[in-house]
Amino acid sequence: MTPERPVFMHGFGGRTQKSEGVHDELYVKAAMLEANKTLLILTIDALGSDRSFVVGIKDALQEKFGLGHDEVLINFSHTHHSVFLTGLDAGLRRGAYSMAQEGWTDSETQLDYSEDEAFFRFMRDTILQMTAYCRDHLEEGELAIGRGKSDFAVSRRKPDGDGVIWAPYYEGEIDKELLVVTLTDRSGMVKGILYNYGCHTTAMGPDNMLLSNDFAGQTSCVLEESYPGATALFLQGCGGELKPLRSAAGSRFKSLSIAEMIDSGTELANDVKAILKQGELTPVRCNFKTALADPLLYTEQTEAAFYEPMTNHPDYNAFYWNSAKRTMRAIEDGTIKDRLPHCICIWHLDDDTRLVAMEGEVSTEYSLLIKKLFGSSRTTLTLGYTNGVYSYVPTRKMIREGGYEAECNFFFHLRGPFVPEIEDIIVGQIVLTDMKLSNTM
Numbered sequence: 001m002t003p004e005r006p007v008f009m010h011g012f013g014g015r016t017q018k019s020e021g022v023h024d025e026l027y028v029k030a031a032m033l034e035a036n037k038t039l040l041i042l043t044i045d046a047l048g049s050d051r052s053f054v055v056g057i058k059d060a061l062q063e064k065f066g067l068g069h070d071e072v073l074i075n076f077s078h079t080h081h082s083v084f085l086t087g088l089d090a091g092l093r094r095g096a097y098s099m100a101q102e103g104w105t106d107s108e109t110q111l112d113y114s115e116d117e118a119f120f121r122f123m124r125d126t127i128l129q130m131t132a133y134c135r136d137h138l139e140e141g142e143l144a145i146g147r148g149k150s151d152f153a154v155s156r157r158k159p160d161g162d163g164v165i166w167a168p169y170y171e172g173e174i175d176k177e178l179l180v181v182t183l184t185d186r187s188g189m190v191k192g193i194l195y196n197y198g199c200h201t202t203a204m205g206p207d208n209m210l211l212s213n214d215f216a217g218q219t220s221c222v223l224e225e226s227y228p229g230a231t232a233l234f235l236q237g238c239g240g241e242l243k244p245l246r247s248a249a250g251s252r253f254k255s256l257s258i259a260e261m262i263d264s265g266t267e268l269a270n271d272v273k274a275i276l277k278q279g280e281l282t283p284v285r286c287n288f289k290t291a292l293a294d295p296l297l298y299t300e301q302t303e304a305a306f307y308e309p310m311t312n313h314p315d316y317n318a319f320y321w322n323s324a325k326r327t328m329r330a331i332e333d334g335t336i337k338d339r340l341p342h343c344i345c346i347w348h349l350d351d352d353t354r355l356v357a358m359e360g361e362v363s364t365e366y367s368l369l370i371k372k373l374f375g376s377s378r379t380t381l382t383l384g385y386t387n388g389v390y391s392y393v394p395t396r397k398m399i400r401e402g403g404y405e406a407e408c409n410f411f412f413h414l415r416g417p418f419v420p421e422i423e424d425i426i427v428g429q430i431v432l433t434d435m436k437l438s439n440t441m
Helices: 051-065 114-136 214-226 258-278 304-311 318-333 364-374 396-401 422-438
Strands: 028-034 038-044 072-076 141-149 153-160 163-169 177-185 190-197 231-236 242-244 289-293 296-298 339-341 344-350 353-358 379-383
Touching: 028 114, 028 231, 038 051, 038 114, 038 231, 051 072, 051 114, 072 231, 072 353, 141 258, 153 396, 177 258, 177 379, 190 214, 190 258, 190 379, 214 231, 214 258, 231 379, 289 422, 296 422, 304 318, 344 422, 353 364, 353 422, 364 379, 364 422, 396 422
Parallel strands: 038 072, 190 231, 353 379
Antiparallel strands: 028 038, 141 177, 153 163, 153 242, 177 190, 289 344, 296 339, 344 353
16 A cells, blocks of 8 residues: 655654655555454554545445444554545545645645545555455454563653653553464464554654654564464554653653664564464454444633644644644634544454454553453453544543643644543443443344
8 A cells, every 4th residue: 555656644743745765565454354243354554544534445345345334443553654544525534634745734725635535545445355355265264362461662651740741651551461363274374463562653753754664564574474374464552652662762762763663673573473482372262243332522622822822832843833723713713623523343252352442542541441441351452543543532640641642632623632531431431332242142
């Protein structure tokens, strides 16, 4: 899915020009699971997408293959060295960015989405072809899961008085669980490796102008070389405030070189391989149940005047200035959003294995909370960046502390920070949806 021409990569607001080449190819990958029902997992090497893209892809899959929206997961690696995807439905578009743009703007009228829409058609058609191939080449085999730990990530929210600063927080509690799902054929040959871990794919920084899937691309490459014939898929977890530990340098973060990024990705691959070599994988007794929830998350009613100082603040860049100007205008003309739907998808793979996938840049604190809620005796995979990436999804604690992840909603056409009660809404919806699945025969 690597764009054939230079594009304006999304993820770092400090960028001012288009990409200058390709370091490693970008991929969309698919894994189809069939038991009592059919499930499809898609992983895409992109920053994310809006609902225009996700709904467009899922509608096409439903029309051609009969797959329900709850039976398809679209997980984004969140690499900051790729594009943000949109579809054909302008009403579901997040806006404020086009892969064809030359720089950041404060006006939607200055953006032309024709290149984005052409890329959506290419992605849609490619995914349909891949899904047909999966359907036509299904093999009998075994699904198994292994659990381990990895010190690959570190929090970037260091406590500072009553708030936080952007700096490595080595003592911070994060979800270090690394889960590895294997797909093996009847001969025992590994055909698929799905590894789930939460961490921003930002080993490299804004100075990198080459398209790349960052460390996740290298990790998958090493795994595929180590297991010939297998396809490796990175399932991005809840890593909203996490960065690669190797990018931490004392009290600050640094941008890794390409060589350092490769070493970083290889390190995570070695952690995955260690779990596989231990051989302590638990077979999944496949009996699939799926459900979706789509609650609304509400923001504070911030006034337009709050953003005025940001429109020309010398410490900010054009991305910040334009976001503030756009937000002020939207508040004044009544088009601003003060609530946001939040897609939650839960899969029960068997009675002891569940997957909880959430839209947006979800905090590691949600992952810890969810796994504690369901208990360690059962296996729970937690995914963020799934079925769309609109904004950060902070916890009540993070909203109280402030900091980047809690205060940047104005980037995304949202009126203000989320209200603290969004944590109750999200956790409550997860519990209710999981209970319904548990009570389904």
